[in-house]
Amino acid sequence: MLLAIDVGNTNTVLGLFDGDKLISSWRTKTDARETADELALKFKAILSESPQVTGISLCSTVPAVLREMRTMLGSYYQDALQVIVEPGIKTGVPVLTDNPKEVGADRIVNSLAAFTLYGGPAIVVDFGTSTNLDVISAKGEFLGGALAPGIEISIDALASRAAQLRKVELVAPRNVIGKNTVEALQSGAIYGFAGQVDGLVDRIIDELGTPVKAVIATGGLAGIVVPESETITAHEPDLTLIGLRLMYERNS
Secondary structure: OEEEEEEOOOEEEEEEEEOOEEEEEEEEEOOOOOOHHHHHHHHHHHOOOOOOOOEEEEEEOOHHHHHHHHHHHHHHOOOOEEEEOOOOOOOOOOEOOOOHHHOOHHHHHHHHHHHHHHOOOEEEEEEOOEEEEEEEOOOOOEEEEEEEEOHHHHHHHHHHHOOOOOOOOOOOOOOOOOOOHHHHHHHHHHHHHHHHHHHHHHHHHHHHOOOOOEEEEEOOOHHHHHHHOOOOOEEOOOHHHHHHHHHHHHHO
């Protein structure tokens, strides 16, 4: 069994693969203060009723957690073949940016999965702590993209800086024209971010000068925006886990 681990700034997602089939997945909060032993206890509890893990594929955007993950895997999963997505491994994704080393591992993993599933050119829209738009060429190259504050970050910032505004449930309101503060905030968040993504996708396609084969949404908050977007063509909640499986296959 392969355990795929995607450590993000807000959440850590685990996926258990039997061959190329994802049989279970879990989402936990990311805590940069957790020690290797605490991580091990959490993993053991989550996987207590799962088959034995024989391989692990890991990517992390949080350096402090990556350090503890290395220690934890070395101490508690030393018998499992381990692939950590970092400079030096075979990704199959040429990175055509000014400084390839500064590109997050999750963006490379998503690009590999998107190109494998849909071909290219393609655009991945990852709705997480930040909203990432990643552009993949017809040859599977990572060309770059756009980064914007994520939906929850924006809502939190607005609630903390405006005395009469507050956090609201992220669901589509009855109308775009909100009749109360809650609906107005929901409208701005849901329809506003859908419009932001659509605008960026249109500009990216214009700059590429060619149609794209797919605009793929992923990430924990994708489900609330996808129905309101006019440009997103596919929703793959497990795109990063699939990419981690592909990375493992390339390097194991």
